[in-house]
Amino acid sequence: MQRPHGRLGLGLLAVASAVLLLITAGCSAKPAGETASDQPIAVGSILDATGPLNVLGKPNIDATKLAVKDINDSGGLLGRQLKLISYDSQSDNAMYTQYANKLTLENKVSVLMGGITSASREAIRPIADRSKTLYFYNQLYEGGVCDKNVFNTGPVPSQQLAPLIPYAAQHFGKKMYIVAADYNFGHISAGWVKKYAEQAGAKIVGEEYIPLESSEFGPVINKLQAAKPDVVVSLLVGGNHAAFYRLFSSTGLNTSMKIVSSTFGDGSEHIVLAPNESKGITVAFPYFQELKSPANEAFTAKWHAAYGSDYPYVANSGVTVYNGWMLWAAAVRQAGSLDRDKVIAALESGLSIDTPSGKVSLDPGSHHVTQNVTIAEANDQHGFKILETEANVPPAFEKSVCDLQKNPNTNKQFLP
Template sequence: MSKNRTDLTNRGAASGSVTRRTFLRSTALAAGGLIAAPAIMRHAALGSDDPILIGSLHDQSGAVGTSGVPMVRALELGIEEVNAAGGVLGRPLKLVHYDTQSNIQLYTQYAQQIALKDKVAVVHGGITSASREAIRPVFGRYKTLYFYNTLYEGGVCDRNVFSTGTTPAQTVEKLVPYALERWGKKVYILAADYNYGQITAKWMEKYTRDNGGEVLSVDFFPLDVTNFGSTISKIQQAKPDVVFSALVGGNHTAFYRQWAAAGLKGSIPIASTTFGLVNELAALEASESDGIISGYGYYEELTTPASTKFTGALKEKFPGIPYISELAACTYEGFHLWVEAAKKAQSIDRMKVTEALEEGMSFDGPTGTVTIDHKTHHTVRNAFLAEAKEKLWSVVGSYPDQPPADTAAVCDLIANPRDTKQYVISL
């Protein structure tokens, strides 16, 4: 057995089939650690009692690990629910999870292992766009269906991939005009220095121009940067009306603390496409976060019956779980979309499930009704704006049934089903 698969609370494994009783017992143990993963699938033909393997590649440690923990928990919850209802096609589901530790090399390594050795039916995984682009070609090469359940910059056009998170046309297009109208037209942009931050910054610039605003400067930061003193001085000198932030990860949380310490929070407001995804409201004092505006496809504070049921179940199963954001909600919905498609197809075959999803598969989840768009393999979904108040989010805007219009401008998988690119949308 590989040394990378021996730790059952991290990314370990033990081979062999499980009964429903032993599976549910192992699921209950997940409250203290991640579900164990099988080392190598048996080469014998699977019987009706053998579990269907669901893959997970999510960071549980490192710069974005805090974001990944609720995503895996959402998968664990979904699997437990489906198994309690009889499984899929009469078989239980079992999670095969690897902690990718915010390390792109591990993403590539584990992607090959989960596809070739574990032979999972589907993979849910990736947080940063860099991690997605590291594993997306692997799953295409080995014909393993892949769900990317994270908000991102848009443009992925790949029939083997379903992207369930929000894109800029669904959230940034709402956030920018709201901020400009509320605070003023002069904008300073901060973003993480990789493709998500770079492309999202371009969308911020576009929507600022479209709404009569002016971009004073755009600054990019590697994910390991924690000192923003010189940047804060530059912003003070530029005197913008609002700062737009697409900073990413636990290290970048330092910006908001340093911003408040410099005495600027009360004079220059912040609107962000990423603030809150790393549990910032819990990590920061209310005096450091109050007033920040964000735009997402989900907030834990939504009070719909489906949202309340989802958050209640996660918190009961996993006490102390970090904030339940769009990342967890979209992962849960992506999982259930695959389940419903497998049931409709009466198969876990990759192409049969893909074709069932392409028929416009919908799921009523915590974010509302989400529907697969055949042309782009993205989702039509609700979007929201919210303001941080006393370490909670207060929803200030709701936008139902938003299409992935940005990706639809460059992607048509109906006309070009063999496309496998990520397009940088011309702005």
């Protein structure tokens, strides 16, 4: 077809341009009142609803739902409600990878929270980094992660083992035996136990590493009977490992040696076990349901209103998950934006919030939190007796090796 000429050609071009403009406008226009700001904010969570780690995953899922509800009930963020998109990893790291990709690339969430084990964190972390999706890891862990895109609200060894091991050496004795989960958390945490034991003048007389899927502890009990330590340091994880405490008690070892742990109770082991099987086990966490404060009393009342008065116990990890959501929400409000860099800047401003566990402050350089740490022992009522609390305990090791404000391109895990 020949190109039109003259006024007729100009007229046809004008008509064509107008039609094209109308078509384009019709394709891109939204119904009246519907704008991007009317849409909910997609946020993502990956946790273990099923699988051997669901004893940890289920309370964390409950905490996630409660946190999102609380944020929405208070007006949401930036005038918008949150839309939680959650997936069950089934305690399978391959599923963590699959769902992290889905949340970041398909669902395009503004923040991703999740992971139980350190291996699951390392499945999520590179995916969140590549997609520039802010990632919160809210579990206790072996420490040392230094990544501009990642924030950690769980306690680290310099907050748990640093006070717990000297306490054990002073009160129970200086011969110690390590029983740990056989993956990077257990092995690296054992390194911290050795460091703090040496500083306390204690001696490690043995160590055992047990696969997560194993509930066979007969050989370990035999070795403990032969070694006769004063203290057993438990770094066990998950439902299968609860069998250790039951066998330890049934063989009478609990009358001749003490267990201290940085993990016992976080998977509700003290609820699953009979009181005589857990009584006296000494632990260190930022949060216990028994903490006396108006903030904790209000939180536990709200938790039981949501999940029933017969909910057995609100564990530490549930609160560190809740705190993660509240820190992110506070940063979004301060930034006035969902933009990742602006939210990071708000988090790095030294942001602090009041929580059921006390004041929690984000350390700007390490992206870990300063928080209270309490030493307690399991009682005979499926709970804990508070022994002593230290306020505002910093993530000392992480602060010493990681400064993401000065060196924002650091992306590694520092080891003891």
